[in-house]
Structure formats: C-alpha cells, structure tokens
Amino acid sequence: MKKLKLKKHSILPGFGLSLGFTTFYISLLILLPLSMIFINTASMSWQDFWTTVTEPRVMASYRLSFGASFAAASINVVFGVLIAWVLVRYSFPGKRLIDGLVDLPFALPTAVAGIALTTLYAETGWVGQFLPFRVAFTPLGITIALTFIGLPFVVRMVQPVLQSFEKETEEVSAILGATRLQTFRKVILPEIFPAALTGFALAFARALGEYGSVVFIAGNMPMRTEITPLLILTKLEQYDYAGATAIAAVMLVISFVLLLLINGLQWWTNKRIAH
Numbered sequence: 001m002k003k004l005k006l007k008k009h010s011i012l013p014g015f016g017l018s019l020g021f022t023t024f025y026i027s028l029l030i031l032l033p034l035s036m037i038f039i040n041t042a043s044m045s046w047q048d049f050w051t052t053v054t055e056p057r058v059m060a061s062y063r064l065s066f067g068a069s070f071a072a073a074s075i076n077v078v079f080g081v082l083i084a085w086v087l088v089r090y091s092f093p094g095k096r097l098i099d100g101l102v103d104l105p106f107a108l109p110t111a112v113a114g115i116a117l118t119t120l121y122a123e124t125g126w127v128g129q130f131l132p133f134r135v136a137f138t139p140l141g142i143t144i145a146l147t148f149i150g151l152p153f154v155v156r157m158v159q160p161v162l163q164s165f166e167k168e169t170e171e172v173s174a175i176l177g178a179t180r181l182q183t184f185r186k187v188i189l190p191e192i193f194p195a196a197l198t199g200f201a202l203a204f205a206r207a208l209g210e211y212g213s214v215v216f217i218a219g220n221m222p223m224r225t226e227i228t229p230l231l232i233l234t235k236l237e238q239y240d241y242a243g244a245t246a247i248a249a250v251m252l253v254i255s256f257v258l259l260l261l262i263n264g265l266q267w268w269t270n271k272r273i274a275h
Contacts, residue, residue, distance in 0.1 A: 037252060040245040052246045061228040066254070068139060068227075069207035072146035076203045077196050080154025087155075088162040102156070105149045110212025117145050118217045137219030142227065145213045150203030157199035161192050194266050201262040208255055 041049065052058070087099055105113065121128040121135035121144065128135055135141045165188070173183040211229045218225040228251055235244035 034252065037245045037249050040242060041249045044242045044246060048242075049246050052243045053250045057222050057226070058228075058231060058247060060223045061226050061231045062250075062254075064139060064142065064225070065208060065228040065251075068143045068146055069204050071143050072150055072207050073200045073204040075143075075147050076150045076154045077200045080151055080199060080203075081158050081192065081196055083151075084155045084158040084162055088159060102152050106152055110149065110210065111216070113148060114145060114213040114216035117141070117148065117213065121217065136217050137221070137225060139225060141217040141219075142214050142225065145217050146207040146210060149210055149213050150207050153202040153206065154196060154199030157195045157202070158192050161195045165191055194269050197262060197266045197269065201259055201266075204262075205255065205259060208251065 044052070083102065087095065087102075118136050118141075119125055121131075121141055123129065123134065123136070125136070133140075135144065169187055170183055173187050174180075178186070209229060211227075211233070214227055215230055218227060218230070220226050220230055228247060232244045232247050232251075235241075235247070
C-alpha cells in the first residue's frame with residue numbers, strides 16, 4: 001500500500017517546485033502591481049476617496065467606458081461567430097487572406113488603428129463624409145474602435161470549437177426532422193456558447209483598458225467622450241497619483257466582479273451541457 005501511494009504521488013514530479021515558481025511568477029507580474037493600486041489608494045481618507053470616484057466627470061467616464069465596452073463585445077459576439085462559421089464551413093478564394101486579416105488588430109499598434117479609424121470616420125473622411133450622422137468624436141466612434149480591437153478574441157475562441165464539431169450531428173438532426181434554425185439553436189449553439197462567452201469576456205476586458213485606439217477617435221470631451229483610462233492618465237499628468245489609483249481601483253474591482261460573473265455563467269453552462 002505504501003509503495004502504491006508513493007507511485008501515485010510521483011506521477012507529476014516536481015509539483016511543489018513548479019507550483020511555487022508559478023505562484024511566485026503570478027505574484028510578481030500580477031498581484032504585486034495590482035496591490036500597489038490599493039496601497040496608494042489607502043493613503044486617502046474615505047471621504048476623499050468617495051469624492052474622487054463619484055465626481056460627475058468620473059461617473060460619466062465610467063458609463064461611457066463600461067457601456068461602450070459592453071456594446072462592442074456584444075457586437076463582436078454576433079459577428080465573430082458569423083465570421084468563424086464562414087471560415088470553418090466554407091471554402092472560397094481569399095479564405096486564408098481573410099483568416100489572416102482577423103488577427104490584424106493584434107499586430108497593429110493601437111495608435112495607428114486610432115488614427116486610421118479617425119481618418120476614415122471623420123466628417124471629411126472616406127466613410128464619414130457619406131454618413132448622415134457623426135461618428136468620430138462621439139460615443140459611436142468609441143464603440144467602433146473597441147469593436148475593431150476586440151473582434152479577434154471571439155473569432156479565435158469559437159473557430160476551434162466549430163472545427164472540432166462533427167457534421168454528422170447536424171445530419172442526424174436534419175434526418176430527425178429538425179429545421180436549420182432548430183438544429184442551430186439546439187445542437188450547434190450549446191456547443192459554441194461557452195467559447196463565445198469566453199470571447200465576449202476577453203473582448204470586454206480588453207475594451208475596458210483600451211487607450212491608444214480610442215483616444216484619437218473619441219475627441220476626449222469631458223462628460224461626453226472622455227473614457228476612464230484617459231481620465232486616469234490626466235490625473236497622473238497632474239501628479240494626482242492618489243486620485244488616479246482611486247479611479248483605477250474602482251475600475252479594477254468592477255471589472256473583476258463582472259468577469260467573475262461571466263466565468264460563473266460559463267461554468268454553469270458547461271456543467272449543464274455536460275449533464
């Protein structure tokens with residue numbers, strides 16, 4: 001019995017060392033920098049903290065950042081799933097080129113993306129001059145920029161799931177009399193939903209912290225098109241480090257809670273599908 005126990009524990013040699021190194025690495029790169037936000041914020045009194053994070057200008061930036069990020073991530077879920085479906089299920093000329101273009105927002109510097117989008121959607125731009133409404137320097141322009149940088153997350157999360165999905169399952173569903181809509185809703189959607197939800201969470205998280213691609217097209221008008229990351233940078237330039245970390249701490253806590261809820265929903269969905 002003792003020999004069996006020893007063998008069981010030796011299946012993964014070096015577990016203690018690797019776990020210690022992993023914990024140290026995560027603490028050094030993630031936990032330590034994040035803890036400094038709360039340490040700097042702790043230097044403020046509760047009244048000063050509350051006054052700083054609830055200023056009308058700050059509250060407006062919260063609404064814009066979270067609202068635009070949620071809208072962009074929701075748009076990406078719909079069109080990201082559609083693009084992944086086309087890339088997996090159909091063969092057509094230029095397919096590899098389109099597949100490669102999906103990753104372009106990853107490689108393109110965010111400042112370049114912001115300048116390109118601003119030039120494109122400005123009132124005198126190639127697209128903006130033909131639109132009956134303004135896009136650049138409005139919340140709509142911010143949403144477009146966040147949609148641009150978040151699309152690859154959804155496509156790359158859903159694509160492998162569709163590639164591994166067996167087409168025979170769809171054929172069986174059709175043989176049993178299900179329509180295409182019923183097949184998609186009851187057979188395909190439950191399979192890709194967890195991956196799409198993960199892509200939504202990643203796109204939402206990326207959009208919340210995005211700065212470079214948004215700052216140009218936003219116009220940065222207080223109370224209207226000023227995002228929270230820009231407001232934090234403004235306070236840092238004014239040497240108001242406590243105020244900047246206070247706003248960052250609020251963003252961090254809210255983002256963590258939202259991502260925790262999304263991950264909980266994903267876990268519940270996976271558990272339900274497994275049963």
